[in-house]
Amino acid sequence: MRRILILLCLTFLMAACSPIEEEGITNDKSENEQTDDEQVVEENNKDEETENEQPEEELTTEEIIMNKGEEILELLKEEDFQTLANYVHPEKGLRFSPYGYMTDDDLIFSSDEVAEFFAKEENLIWGIYDGIGTPIELTTKEYFQRFVFDHDYTSYDKVVFNEVIERGNTIKNVREVYPDAIFIEYFIEGTEEYAGMDWRSLHLVFEEVHTGEWYILALIHDEWTT
Numbered sequence: 001m002r003r004i005l006i007l008l009c010l011t012f013l014m015a016a017c018s019p020i021e022e023e024g025i026t027n028d029k030s031e032n033e034q035t036d037d038e039q040v041v042e043e044n045n046k047d048e049e050t051e052n053e054q055p056e057e058e059l060t061t062e063e064i065i066m067n068k069g070e071e072i073l074e075l076l077k078e079e080d081f082q083t084l085a086n087y088v089h090p091e092k093g094l095r096f097s098p099y100g101y102m103t104d105d106d107l108i109f110s111s112d113e114v115a116e117f118f119a120k121e122e123n124l125i126w127g128i129y130d131g132i133g134t135p136i137e138l139t140t141k142e143y144f145q146r147f148v149f150d151h152d153y154t155s156y157d158k159v160v161f162n163e164v165i166e167r168g169n170t171i172k173n174v175r176e177v178y179p180d181a182i183f184i185e186y187f188i189e190g191t192e193e194y195a196g197m198d199w200r201s202l203h204l205v206f207e208e209v210h211t212g213e214w215y216i217l218a219l220i221h222d223e224w225t226t
Contacts, residue, residue: 061182062161065214069184069204072216073154079144085115089207089217098127098136098147100172100203100222117144130170131226147221153202156186167199168224174205178218181207190224197224 059067068087075084088094088111097106105127109117118141126136126143138146162182164172174183183205190196205218 061214065182065184065206066159066161068206068214068216069186070154072204073186076149077152077154079118081117082115084117085111087216088114089215090209092207092217094216095205095218095220096126096143096148097218097220098143099130099225100168100170100174100220102173102177102218102220103127148202148219150221151188151200153186153188157189158187160185160187167201167222170222170225172220172222174203174218174220178205178207181205181217182214183218183220185222199224 072084072087075081075087088109090111093108093110094114095102095106095108097103105125107124107126120140123137123139124143126138126147128134129136136143136147161184163185164175165185166172174181183203186202186204188200190199201222203218203220203222204216205220206214207217208214
């Protein structure tokens with residue numbers, strides 16, 4: 001009799017426990033299914049983000065140099081030589097040429113010297129005045145005002161990329177002096193009062209270094225010469 005009671009009790013206990021186990025199994029499956037759904041949504045979102053991401057287009061050499069040219073013009077206008085020094089060729093420095101034909105008389109400043117450009121108060125010899133033959137004896141500030149930013153070149157009338165256009169009687173020798181360089185000319189048209197002969201232009205000459213960066217190595221002023 002005792003054995004029968006024990007068997008009945010065990011049977012009753014097993015019957016009572018079975019729904020709980022099944023419920024537990026059902027709950028586990030539900031949680032797993034929810035996790036799988038979340039993973040699918042996350043993967044779909046990643047796929048959409050990947051499709052929406054557009055690869056950045058690399059700038060052409062012309063675009064890079066033109067952008068640098070515009071930046072340098074603004075720095076010249078603001079007379080911000082500290083920042084301009086960062087654009088100067090690290091090995092060849094920055095040449096200042098008063099006319100389109102460069103000579104050995106042109107002065108060349110290192111990037112450190114450019115950073116303190118207006119600090120020099122003494123007169124320097126920058127070359128020879130065209131048509132006069134006397135030395136161009138000016139301070140750095142005087143030279144800048146006469147042979148660099150004699151006009152607001154940020155408001156240029158025409159821009160010419162890496163092309164030599166002869167104007168006046170001066171021969172431009174930029175390709176001979178810097179055969180590996182690329183240059184930009186910012187041109188200011190002359191006025192009717194002087195029959196267009198009072199035009200001005202500023203050339204920015206760039207050269208690439210081994211790192212792939214482009215630096216400015218010459219500021220060439222040009223104007224009508226006799």
